[in-house]
Amino acid sequence: MTIVNPSPFTLGYDVPDPGKGDTAHLRAIATSRTTNAGRVGDAIALISTITGDLPSHWTGYAASMNLNATQALVPDLTVLKASYEKHAEALTTYATEVERIRDAAAPQAAAYTSASDDIVGWRSQRDYIEVGYPTPREYTPIIGAPPGLYEEADWERAVALDGYIDEAEATMATAKAALEALVADRAAADKTCADALSSSEARGPFSTVESSDGLSQKEILDLLDGMSPTEATLYLNSHPDLLNALADGNPDNADAIAKLWTSLGAGGTEVAKDHPDVVGNLEGASSFDRGIANKIVLDRELASAQRGLDSATTPADKERFRTRLETLNNIVDSLGAGMTAKPPRSLHSLDTSGQVLASVVYGDLDNADHASYNVPGMNTNVHDSMTNWGKDSKRFYDEQVNLLIADGMDAAEAQKQVAVVSWIGYDTPNPLTVGSPIQAIIGAEKLQASIEGTTAQRDIHNPSGTLGVVAHSYGSTTAMAALSKDMDVDTLVTYGSAGEIIGSHPELNDGWYQTESPDDPWAKIGQITGGRPSPALDPSSQSLDSQSGYWENPSTHKLEYVESAHTHSGYMVKDTASLHNMAAVTIGKPELISTPVGPALAPGPLGSSPNDGAL
Amino acid sequence: MADLSISGEYLDSLRSQFTALAAFTSTEDDAAVDHSSCGSDLVATAGNQTATLQLSRASIASLNAMALSEHAGTTSVEIAALDASLAKAAGDK
Structure with missing residues (x-):
C-alpha cells in the first residue's frame, strides 16, 4: 500500500497540523473490521455446526x-x-x-490567524506614522520642525498601535503553545495507535517470534517448522531474507523445500503471490504455486515489454521489444485457459533474465501417477517453438491418457494420473554449435535441477508414481548427460537422438529406450557432427519401434494399428508407433508396445512437423 | 468402507457449507483498507501492514475452506461412481 504524505499545516509557521487526517475514512475502516470480525465469528460458528453434524453423517478415514x-x-x-x-x-x-485534538486546535488556530492578520494591519498603520522605532517613552517635540510633522497625537497613536501589536503577539504565542501541546498529544496518539496495530493481538502469534537474522538454512527450516502453517507463511512473507536464503541453497535443498511447502498448505500460495520472483523457480515448491508465481512474473514482463515497445524510438529497440512481446505471448498462448483448461496447464518455470526459458505443465505434476518431461533439441526456443513443442507434449499427454483408459482406467481418473512437462528449460544449440557438448552439459544441470524439484514434491504426494523423460535429438544428448547422475527417474526414451556424450551413461530405475526412424537423417548428422555415438549402440538401451505395427488393446482385446514415424520431427505425430510406444513405456505399460509389421504394409509420411530439421 | 455410509446428498450439503465458509473469509479490495489518508505515516504504515496480514490470513482461510469443499466434492464424485459401479454389478448378476 502506498503511504501518501499528509498535507502540511496551513497556518504559515512550522508547527504541524495536529488534527490532520481523514478520520471519517479511519472510522469506515474500523467499521469494516468490525463487520469482518462478525463474519469470521459466523464462520467459526458454522465450523462448530459442521463438526457437530459430520460424525453422525460420515465416518471413516x-x-x-x-x-x-x-x-x-x-x-x-x-x-x-x-x-x-x-x-x-x-x-x-x-x-x-x-x-478531539482537531476540535481543540481549531480555535487556537483561528486565534493565531486572527492575531497574525491584526499585527499585519497595525504594523502597516504604524509604519505611516513619522515616529521612529522604538517609540519614545514620552512625547518630545522636535525643535524647529514644521507644524504637523511630529505632533503629540501621532506619538499617542504610535504608542497605542505598539500596544495592540504586543497584545496580538502574546495571543499568537499562547495559541502556538497550545497548538504545540496538541501536536504532542497527536504524536502520542499516533504512537499508541501504531503500537496497538503492531501488537501481537493485531498481527498474530508470528509477530512475537524473535529476529531470525543470521540463521542457517536448517535453523530457518526448524524455526518455521515450530510454527503453525499460517504463522509460518506470514513469518516467511514478512522476512524475504529467509526466503532468499532458502533459494540460495536450491536445488540441493529441494527435499526440505518440498517438506516446508507441504506444511504451508494454502499458505504456499500466499508466499507465491508475495514473492513470485523467488517462488516461480524454487525447486521443491509445489508446481501449482510456482505456476501462480510465474504467471505474475509473466504478466509483469509482458507489461514491461509493452511499455518498452511504446517508448522505443529506434528501429532496433522496437524490433527487440516486439520480439520479446512475441516470445512472452507464445507462453500465454501455450497456457491457454490455464488451470481451468483440460488438462490444467501451468507455467512451471520461467527465466526471463536472458533468452527466455519456460516450461508448461499439462496435468498435475506433483500428484499424477505418471509424470514425464519432454526435452527438445536444436533450434527449439520459446520464441519460435513454444506453441508447437506444447502441442507435441499435449499429444503425448493424450496418448498416455488413452493408453491408461485402454488399460481399464476410468477416463476422468486417467486424465488426473498423467502430467507432462513441455520443457524449454535450456538454451538449445544452433546448427553451428550443435556439434559441441557444451550446451548439453549446461542444459543437463538445469534439467537435473528441475527433476530434483519435481521428484521432491512427488516423493511426498505420490511416492509410488513414475517419472519419465522423453527427449528429442540434441535434447536426448542433454537428457542422457543429466541422467548420468542417478536422479531417481524411472524411464528415459531418446527419439531421433543426436548421440550420447561419451561417458554420460544414464542411470534409470526401469528402463532406457531409444527410437530412431530409418528416414531420419538429422539424428545421424547430429551423431556424426558431434562425434557422439547413437544410444542404439549402448547395450543398456532397448530399442523402441517407430515403425508401423499392431498392439493389443486390453479393453477390447482387438489389435490396433499404429503408423510409422517419418523424418526427424515425426515421432510425436498422432497415431504413430513412436508416440504410442513412448507413451506406453512411460506409464509403466511396456506390454502395450506395438509389434512391427513388414515395411510393405507401412504407409507414407503422416505429415511434417514445424520442428522438422531440428536436431 | 465406513466412508460409504455417507450419502452423496450430505456431501453436497457439506460442500455448500464449506463454500459458505470460504465466502465468510473472502478477501477485500486493498484500497478499501488503505490508511494513507490518516495523517500519520506511523499509523498508516502500521495499519496497512496489519491490513495486509489480515488479507493474507483471510485468503489462507478461504483457500483452506475451498480445499475442504473440494475434498467433500471429490468424495461425493467417488461415491457416485462407486454407487454406479455397485448398481451395475447388481444388474450384471
Whole structure:
C-alpha cells in the first residue's frame, strides 16, 4: 500500500497540523473490521455446526481427515477475528482522539490567524506614522520642525498601535503553545495507535517470534517448522531474507523445500503471490504455486515489454521489444485457459533474465501417477517453438491418457494420473554449435535441477508414481548427460537422438529406450557432427519401434494399428508407433508396445512437423 | 468402507457449507483498507501492514475452506461412481 504524505499545516509557521487526517475514512475502516470480525465469528460458528453434524453423517478415514482439517481452521480464524477486533478498536480510539485534538486546535488556530492578520494591519498603520522605532517613552517635540510633522497625537497613536501589536503577539504565542501541546498529544496518539496495530493481538502469534537474522538454512527450516502453517507463511512473507536464503541453497535443498511447502498448505500460495520472483523457480515448491508465481512474473514482463515497445524510438529497440512481446505471448498462448483448461496447464518455470526459458505443465505434476518431461533439441526456443513443442507434449499427454483408459482406467481418473512437462528449460544449440557438448552439459544441470524439484514434491504426494523423460535429438544428448547422475527417474526414451556424450551413461530405475526412424537423417548428422555415438549402440538401451505395427488393446482385446514415424520431427505425430510406444513405456505399460509389421504394409509420411530439421 | 455410509446428498450439503465458509473469509479490495489518508505515516504504515496480514490470513482461510469443499466434492464424485459401479454389478448378476 502506498503511504501518501499528509498535507502540511496551513497556518504559515512550522508547527504541524495536529488534527490532520481523514478520520471519517479511519472510522469506515474500523467499521469494516468490525463487520469482518462478525463474519469470521459466523464462520467459526458454522465450523462448530459442521463438526457437530459430520460424525453422525460420515465416518471413516476420509471423514476423519475432513473433520480434523475443518477443526484446524478454528485457531487461525480466532486469531483473524481478534486481529479485526483489535484493529477496529485501535482505529476508533485513534479517530476519537484525533477529532478531539482537531476540535481543540481549531480555535487556537483561528486565534493565531486572527492575531497574525491584526499585527499585519497595525504594523502597516504604524509604519505611516513619522515616529521612529522604538517609540519614545514620552512625547518630545522636535525643535524647529514644521507644524504637523511630529505632533503629540501621532506619538499617542504610535504608542497605542505598539500596544495592540504586543497584545496580538502574546495571543499568537499562547495559541502556538497550545497548538504545540496538541501536536504532542497527536504524536502520542499516533504512537499508541501504531503500537496497538503492531501488537501481537493485531498481527498474530508470528509477530512475537524473535529476529531470525543470521540463521542457517536448517535453523530457518526448524524455526518455521515450530510454527503453525499460517504463522509460518506470514513469518516467511514478512522476512524475504529467509526466503532468499532458502533459494540460495536450491536445488540441493529441494527435499526440505518440498517438506516446508507441504506444511504451508494454502499458505504456499500466499508466499507465491508475495514473492513470485523467488517462488516461480524454487525447486521443491509445489508446481501449482510456482505456476501462480510465474504467471505474475509473466504478466509483469509482458507489461514491461509493452511499455518498452511504446517508448522505443529506434528501429532496433522496437524490433527487440516486439520480439520479446512475441516470445512472452507464445507462453500465454501455450497456457491457454490455464488451470481451468483440460488438462490444467501451468507455467512451471520461467527465466526471463536472458533468452527466455519456460516450461508448461499439462496435468498435475506433483500428484499424477505418471509424470514425464519432454526435452527438445536444436533450434527449439520459446520464441519460435513454444506453441508447437506444447502441442507435441499435449499429444503425448493424450496418448498416455488413452493408453491408461485402454488399460481399464476410468477416463476422468486417467486424465488426473498423467502430467507432462513441455520443457524449454535450456538454451538449445544452433546448427553451428550443435556439434559441441557444451550446451548439453549446461542444459543437463538445469534439467537435473528441475527433476530434483519435481521428484521432491512427488516423493511426498505420490511416492509410488513414475517419472519419465522423453527427449528429442540434441535434447536426448542433454537428457542422457543429466541422467548420468542417478536422479531417481524411472524411464528415459531418446527419439531421433543426436548421440550420447561419451561417458554420460544414464542411470534409470526401469528402463532406457531409444527410437530412431530409418528416414531420419538429422539424428545421424547430429551423431556424426558431434562425434557422439547413437544410444542404439549402448547395450543398456532397448530399442523402441517407430515403425508401423499392431498392439493389443486390453479393453477390447482387438489389435490396433499404429503408423510409422517419418523424418526427424515425426515421432510425436498422432497415431504413430513412436508416440504410442513412448507413451506406453512411460506409464509403466511396456506390454502395450506395438509389434512391427513388414515395411510393405507401412504407409507414407503422416505429415511434417514445424520442428522438422531440428536436431 | 465406513466412508460409504455417507450419502452423496450430505456431501453436497457439506460442500455448500464449506463454500459458505470460504465466502465468510473472502478477501477485500486493498484500497478499501488503505490508511494513507490518516495523517500519520506511523499509523498508516502500521495499519496497512496489519491490513495486509489480515488479507493474507483471510485468503489462507478461504483457500483452506475451498480445499475442504473440494475434498467433500471429490468424495461425493467417488461415491457416485462407486454407487454406479455397485448398481451395475447388481444388474450384471
